[in-house]
Amino acid sequence: RSGEMAKLTQLIDNEVFWAYATYTTIVLLKMMLMSLITAYFRITRKAFVNPEDTASFGKGENAKKYLRTDPDVERVRRGHLNDLENIVPFLGIGLLYALSGPELYTALLHFRIFAGARITHTFAYLIPLPQPSRGLSWAAGYAVTISMAYKVLKTALYL
C-alpha cells in the first residue's frame, strides 16, 4: 500500500498545493462578499429581520415596518447559501485532491473551472441572467468537484 498518497510530504511542498491555496482563498473571499452585499441591500432597501437592527429608525410601529423581507435581499441570501452548499465540498474534496498527486496542469484546470463557475454563478444569480446561465455555471462547478472526488477515491480509497 504505497500509492500516490505515500508521497504526500513531498507533494504538499509543491505548486499544486499553492494553486489549491490560491483558488480556495479566492472562492472563500467571493463567498464572504455575499455578506456585504446582503448588508448593502438590507440597508438600502430598509429590510431587516432583527428588531434590534431597526432601533435607530425609532420605536414602535415606526421601526416595525422595516422588519420585512425584500426580494433583492432574499436573492442574495439564496446565492450565499448556494455558495456554502458548493464551496464546502470544494474546500474538503479539493484539499484531498491536491494531496492525491494530480498533474499540475490537470489540477489548475479543475481549480480554474471551479472558481470561474462560482464567480459566473454569482453574476447569473444577482443580475439575474436568464436561465440556463445560472444552472450551467452551477453544473460546471458541481462536475469539477465530482471529478476531483473520483481522483481522491481512486487514489486513497480505504473503507
Add this chain to the structure above:
Amino acid sequence: RSGEMAKLTQLIDNEVFWAYATYTTIVLLKMMLMSLITAYFRITRKAFVNPEDTASFGKGENAKKYLRTDPDVERVRRGHLNDLENIVPFLGIGLLYALSGPELYTALLHFRIFAGARITHTFAYLIPLPQPSRGLSWAAGYAVTISMAYKVLKTALYL
C-alpha cells in the same frame, strides 16, 4: 512540547489519513446529492423560487403560479442545511483528529459511525421515518464529532 502532533509528517502518510480522505469524500458527495434531489423535486412539483426559472412556462400569471413553496422541496432543503451544519464540523475536526495520531481501529470506528449516521439521517428525513430515527442518527454523528474534538484538544491544546 513534543506530543503526538510532532509526528505529523509521518502520520500524514498513513492509513488514518487515507481513511479520513475516503469518508470525507463520501459524506461530501452525499451532501452534494441533496442539490440534485432538490432540483428533482422543484422540477417534478413545479415549485420554484426565482422568476427566471419559470420563464419556460410562459409569461405573466401563467409562470407566476409556479413561484411557490412545496413541502417536499422544503424537506430536502432542511436535510441539506442539516448536512451543512454537521458535515462542516466533521470536515475540520475530522482532519485535525486524523492528524492527532489516533489508532487506525479507533479512527475507522469514528469515521464509519459518522458516515453511517449521516446516510441514515438522510433516509430518515426524506422518507420520512417516524421519530426518533432522525433524532438518533443526528445524535450519533454529533457524538462522534464531539469525541474526535476531545481527542484533538487533548493532543494539541494550545490557547
Add this chain to the structure above:
Amino acid sequence: RSGEMAKLTQLIDNEVFWAYATYTTIVLLKMMLMSLITAYFRITRKAFVNPEDTASFGKGENAKKYLRTDPDVERVRRGHLNDLENIVPFLGIGLLYALSGPELYTALLHFRIFAGARITHTFAYLIPLPQPSRGLSWAAGYAVTISMAYKVLKTALYL
C-alpha cells in the same frame, strides 16, 4: 519558487498548527452548540417544522398546532447560519494561513480575535444585545479572516 510554503513539512509540526487546531475546534464546537440550543427552544416553545416531530403530541389538529415558527427558534437558526457563513471561511483560510509560515504571536492574535468575536457574536445575537454589538463582533471576525487571506495570497499566489 521556494517561498514560505516550501517549508511546510517543518511548519506543520509547530505551535502555529497546534494553535490553529485548538481554535478551530473551539469555534466548531461553539457552532455545534447552536443545534442543541435550537432543539431546546423547539421543545420548550413547542415549535416544530416536521409533522413526524409532533407525533408524540397526538394526532390531527392537536399535533398540527405545534407546526409553527417561533421567534426564539428563528433567532437561533439565524445565528447558526451566520456561524456557517463565517466559520467555513475561517476553516479554509485559517488552515492555509497556518501553513503559510506566520509568526506565532501574529497567528495567535488572529485566532484569538476570531474565536472571541464569534463567541461575542453569539451572545449578542441570542440575548440580544443592542446594536452595534452584533455588527461589530461580526466585523471583527470578518476583518481577521480577510487579514489571513491577504497573508495566504501574498505567500502562495499561484494562478
